Amino acid sequence: MTAKRDDTQPQSSPPIQEREVAKWDEEVDVLVLGMGATGACAAIEAAEAGVSVRVLERGWRGGGASAESTAQLYMGGGTPLQKGCGFEDDPDEMYKYLVASCGPGADEAKIRIYSDGSVDHYHWITGHGIHFEPGFQPYEVSTHPGPGQGLSYTGSERAHPYCKIAKPAPRGHTVLKDGQMSGEYMMQVLMRSAAEAGAAIQPDTDAERLVVDAAGEVIGVVARTRGEKQTLRARRGVVITTGGFAHNEEMLRRYAPALHGTTYPIGPAIGDDGSGIRMGMGAGGAAIRMDSGCVTLGFAYGHRDNLRGIMVNAQGQRYINEDVYQTNHGEAALYQQAGEVYLIVDDAIYARPDREAEESSVAWEVNIAAVAQTPEELEAELGMPPRSLSHTIRTYNEFAARGEDPYFHKESLWLQPLQTPPLAAIDLRVGQTAYALFTLGGLHTLPGGEVMDVEGNVIPGLYAAGRTASGIPAQGYNSGLSLGDCTFTGRMAGASAATRNP
């Protein structure tokens, strides 16, 4: 029973005491760690408040997971783009939808501020060089915007039960470049904007340790830049925006075992190792909801007709209305069905996968588990018990022919009997297709980005935002909510740090 270290994880969290810092190499007002969308927005807001800002970025130029993303921001409440496309929206409807879809345990205070501030945020974003093309991608066609289409549905707003809880509106605002969704372009704009606002960006720099004073206040950072150690004093605050921990196997195993090994992580491998979350925890910050993840099962992304199929579990039972968004599908399949699910289609809706659409999305394989002429044969082919899948298909067909789904209330738009042979089961089991992942748990913050300790006390000088914090998408996810939250909470944290008087 001798004490030993569990040495499977990189070291970065224990803070350094002020007395251990011989001298400060540099001093600024606000230090931002990480130059993704969150860091860029924090830096812009802080620099525009008139204080000196430096962003430490691990990579050679910045961008983070945001630059690899599809550049969707979840905004609403009546943005000019929504209005221009003919949609009414309201902050209250947005609030109700988000509380319902980001739970259980959604952070209602954050969602309130986010919903009420969303139109302003739209103006701030567009005021900093981001353009949204004025068209709408019709829901019936795709959630994947095409050229000219800045707006699309990126959640389950129109699906049961959400459509009963809040009036649906499309809220996915996508940044396009040459007609393609481009996180890369979005980050170029935001990074240029940060530089123009006066924030200094220091690449090739790993923030390794926070520095705290004797009272526990965070006062700086020890970094390593091109091999050299560097001590940086932050007079007003340190804002951690280094992303989540989807690429840290050990953290997944410890905090989110359901996500470990079953999925593949989104974002650049050099980021999202949880270093910022661990630094914050080391300084006394509480990390909450660390088991939560965005899990995407994008089976209808490239081929919308797949929503006319039915999703079934290992017993051949339907378990969800198929028209919920791909993230809700990932959550339901992984957490509730143990990742044992199939999509059943008939020849009328089956299509070979569109490789181009897929490549711009997460790569999901189309493996056919079984093909058969009748429901009974398909059931037998899949090794399902008698009268399981066949009953499901026949009952579904009977009601679908009347435009009804009394079981799960799929919108009538997608209801069509599966009756053109052959029938096929597309294999969406874990291991047979991609369950794309990023993490949603992180440091416990106030809406202003202040990091709280285990007792709910604010740790002076320490801020976190984006996926380093537990934010708007606390448990459930829709596309655009992470970048929406990153840009919004990045701004909040940057402003909070800039205006703090130590």
Add this chain to the structure above:
Amino acid sequence: MTAKRDDTQPQSSPPIQEREVAKWDEEVDVLVLGMGATGACAAIEAAEAGVSVRVLERGWRGGGASAESTAQLYMGGGTPLQKGCGFEDDPDEMYKYLVASCGPGADEAKIRIYSDGSVDHYHWITGHGIHFEPGFQPYEVSTHPGPGQGLSYTGSERAHPYCKIAKPAPRGHTVLKDGQMSGEYMMQVLMRSAAEAGAAIQPDTDAERLVVDAAGEVIGVVARTRGEKQTLRARRGVVITTGGFAHNEEMLRRYAPALHGTTYPIGPAIGDDGSGIRMGMGAGGAAIRMDSGCVTLGFAYGHRDNLRGIMVNAQGQRYINEDVYQTNHGEAALYQQAGEVYLIVDDAIYARPDREAEESSVAWEVNIAAVAQTPEELEAELGMPPRSLSHTIRTYNEFAARGEDPYFHKESLWLQPLQTPPLAAIDLRVGQTAYALFTLGGLHTLPGGEVMDVEGNVIPGLYAAGRTASGIPAQGYNSGLSLGDCTFTGRMAGASAATRNP
């Protein structure tokens, strides 16, 4: 965006620095915080190692949740009680079962040591005054031991799929007093044993803060005893055994929102407020798997024939083999079916609840949601869609008549068609019956009880065990696993602290 405190939670976690301690009121080798089963076993082991031990207990005499428990310890691998009752068991079978049932992400190192050490642990427990009566409660009759029956099944060992993974054996070892399960009696024996070993027990004392030295080593505790502040130096270590956080609403909301508000907590209200977990976190300890809980839906506890009924969800679908243990039922119903489940029985198996049996268990209400003469009528009464529940019942009956359950593989013992009218749906939805809860997440420890920080480094001088740590039942639960883990890991931590040379 001004920083403000989130002041909804009691304060206890930030440690005090050694320099802030003017003088030590007392000095011992090992301080144990909390006198439940974990604390008692830690104290015994440490005292028997020959060092001075003091236990600080919040209540007036100790006992904790253990004293309110059903006194079941999950042990196996071939204990004398198992052998005496004619059962073969093996540490490897126990290990395989526990890895399968305590996942995903079960701590295999801990389960290995626990399984390999279980027979020794049995001897240690019985060597410290605990007696197990030499009979077996037949599985077909109950999992609730009666007079003379120290052994019973308290898990899903015989149920699919576990019976295929590991050879089943009953491993629930229950402490009886006057024929009744008695956590109260078990704690009297363990507390007396601790006193006899030389451990001092100081009641009416709240441990409020850990004391750390400049290097971060835990060196003592600041406590409050009958209103007076007291500083206690621990030369070798502090062992935190204060239980989980089932009674802390704010912690449930932050860390385990799925458990918040849907369940009722087990254990005494004065304990299990997470104070020890928070103290450990404040000293740099990592808390892991904080979303996990034991959730019990004990619908067959007092009336075993209920296993002959079928569990269905809101769509009238079966979703589980009914013969899994009550904790697996709680987990499946709450996490996978949103707490929307019913037990369907017919008149042949229905029985008015046995109030006596219930009272010794968790109180669950028997609310009848619907009664009807036919499956179709019952389905309509419950507002379920056509051909949902009726199809489920008719298909189940058809196979049950042949002794088969091709859907979920319930053991044939429990298969019997539901065909004696009337049929009834017992309402087991959240809010309509008790989902009894305690928490399983806690401090990240090595098998020896050493608390690790966020990076996996051991925090010198700090130990945790029982429900203050994340232990054997990391994600899934069987009865007896908590007390089994508490007594075993309490011993490990007590021994580790006693033998540490600072």
